[in-house]
Amino acid sequence: MTRTSAEKELELPPGTAPVVILVEPQLAENIGMTARAMANFGLSELRLVNPKNGWPKKGVREAASGATHVLDDAHIFASVEEAIADLHCVFATTARERGQMKRVFAPDEAMADLVGREGQRCGILFGRERVGLTNDEVSLADAIITFPVSPDFPSLNLAQAVLLVGYEWRKASGRARLPFSGEMLSPPATREAMVALFTNLEAALDAAGFYPPEKRGGITRNMRDMLHRMALNEQDVRTFQGALRAISRAMKS
Amino acid sequence: MTRTSAEKELELPPGTAPVVILVEPQLAENIGMTARAMANFGLSELRLVNPKNGWPKKGVREAASGATHVLDDAHIFASVEEAIADLHCVFATTARERGQMKRVFAPDEAMADLVGREGQRCGILFGRERVGLTNDEVSLADAIITFPVSPDFPSLNLAQAVLLVGYEWRKASGRARLPFSGEMLSPPATREAMVALFTNLEAALDAAGFYPPEKRGGITRNMRDMLHRMALNEQDVRTFQGALRAISRAMKS
Numbered sequence: 417m418t419r420t421s422a423e424k425e426l427e428l429p430p431g432t433a434p435v436v437i438l439v440e441p442q443l444a445e446n447i448g449m450t451a452r453a454m455a456n457f458g459l460s461e462l463r464l465v466n467p468k469n470g471w472p473k474k475g476v477r478e479a480a481s482g483a484t485h486v487l488d489d490a491h492i493f494a495s496v497e498e499a500i501a502d503l504h505c506v507f508a509t510t511a512r513e514r515g516q517m518k519r520v521f522a523p524d525e526a527m528a529d530l531v532g533r534e535g536q537r538c539g540i541l542f543g544r545e546r547v548g549l550t551n552d553e554v555s556l557a558d559a560i561i562t563f564p565v566s567p568d569f570p571s572l573n574l575a576q577a578v579l580l581v582g583y584e585w586r587k588a589s590g591r592a593r594l595p596f597s598g599e600m601l602s603p604p605a606t607r608e609a610m611v612a613l614f615t616n617l618e619a620a621l622d623a624a625g626f627y628p629p630e631k632r633g634g635i636t637r638n639m640r641d642m643l644h645r646m647a648l649n650e651q652d653v654r655t656f657q658g659a660l661r662a663i664s665r666a667m668k669s
Numbered sequence: 670m671t672r673t674s675a676e677k678e679l680e681l682p683p684g685t686a687p688v689v690i691l692v693e694p695q696l697a698e699n700i701g702m703t704a705r706a707m708a709n710f711g712l713s714e715l716r717l718v719n720p721k722n723g724w725p726k727k728g729v730r731e732a733a734s735g736a737t738h739v740l741d742d743a744h745i746f747a748s749v750e751e752a753i754a755d756l757h758c759v760f761a762t763t764a765r766e767r768g769q770m771k772r773v774f775a776p777d778e779a780m781a782d783l784v785g786r787e788g789q790r791c792g793i794l795f796g797r798e799r800v801g802l803t804n805d806e807v808s809l810a811d812a813i814i815t816f817p818v819s820p821d822f823p824s825l826n827l828a829q830a831v832l833l834v835g836y837e838w839r840k841a842s843g844r845a846r847l848p849f850s851g852e853m854l855s856p857p858a859t860r861e862a863m864v865a866l867f868t869n870l871e872a873a874l875d876a877a878g879f880y881p882p883e884k885r886g887g888i889t890r891n892m893r894d895m896l897h898r899m900a901l902n903e904q905d906v907r908t909f910q911g912a913l914r915a916i917s918r919a920m921k922s
Binding site for chain 2: 571
């Protein structure tokens with residue numbers, strides 16, 4: 417996708433987005449997909465606490481599908497305490513109740529809180545693939561984030577959890593612009609153009625012998641309403657009128 | 670996670686959630702992760718149009734991490750037209766402008782529209798991993814969904830796109846309950862309990878010789894405010910009072 421300079425300006429400098437902290441992640445696939453999910457929503461700072469079986473991992477760059485800048489800038493830490501030391505605010509993600517008297521937020525609520533903390537650097541802790549964060553690690557966080565998953569199948573993939581947080585951060589921070597809009601390429605049709613279309617359509621259907629005479633009024637009003645529902649623009653009416661002219665000519669020949 | 674019957678009742682029957690339609694998906698990993706993402710948010714109906722290199726694919730069940738019911742119930746179609754035939758409303762996901770005069774929605778807007786279509790069955794088209802949907806396939810849809818991704822890294826993984834749509838459907842349909850809440854396990858402390866805590870804390874600090882006499886008033890008021898910011902509950906106050914008693918005893922001995 418090519419980008420205009422206006423779009424580029426909309427991206428704010430790093431440091432404003434939250435830091436993503438993966439605690440003892442195991443699978444290269446998940447770390448790579450985490451980097452990709454972060455880049456999708458403008459997050460860039462990744463920290464890894466004791467990645468299992470060492471770092472860098474084989475296959476992690478392939479899984480990142482081009483988001484290698486996130487991996488290249490990732491920092492490794494020996495403990496959660498060290499990984500969060502410079503932050504002002506930390507959220508811990510967990511799927512289970514911990515019996516800790518802690519605030520619990522959905523991702524959108526948490527990111528609204530985070531965005532409101534002007535001048536603070538915030539981080540989000542994500543636990544091990546199978547067992548999540550320990551209770552002691554959760555106790556280092558200001559508050560908990562949990563996801564509104566189906567109770568029938570609550571097991572969320574690590575990179576998917578990161579994606580949802582990144583997506584909600586982008587929305588909460590006012591950056592959630594769509595890459596293109598559905599603006600009509602032509603202005604709405606004037607009512608004069610619509611009445612001319614009705615006239616030509618009804619003349620073509622008269623010529624084709626479509627209307628039972630006693631029902632012409634009702635059918636005509638219903639068809640006009642179908643056309644109203646289409647919310648036609650000027651270009652649409654020109655296309656429609658052209659098709660009617662071609663059909664009318666063909667019927668006469 | 671064990672589920673209570675109350676939680677089970679919150680899940681509505683299938684048919685109300687949108688159908689997910691993958692058009693010529695290639696990678697088993699993506700199809701399996703799609704099934705998992707669907708199950709996470711209560712979607713269950715998966716349709717595949719001409720999966721590349723046949724079906725079932727090797728490795729797809731492993732990638733679904735237990736969401737095999739979605740894969741087992743998946744239906745295969747030879748064309749998009751057949752895959753959407755019984756639906757009343759179809760959205761096409763795309764990352765690029767198509768020059769089609771079509772409504773363009775963010776995932777949350779699209780799911781709000783979809784949830785409002787009572788009694789209609791709706792489906793969402795997701796294109797091929799590399800090239801997405803063709804323009805002709807997009808033209809079969811009522812409207813477009815696109816994602817508010819960073820212009821610096823817009824390439825969203827297929828299963829991640831499905832995840833975001835499923836997540837927003839769950840929110841829009843009022844099912845986005847968290848698996849647990851942050852309700853305090855103990856009622857808020859009464860102001861009588863707080864004043865008793867202030868008294869004991871200040872007595873302990875007096876006994877320890879902490880306060881410069883001329884600053885006692887100001888420091889005391891600041892510390893009382895710190896305690897107010899903690900929004901303590903009854904259990905918190907009991908824990909705090911116990912700690913103060915232990916410290917006071919230790920200072921006297």
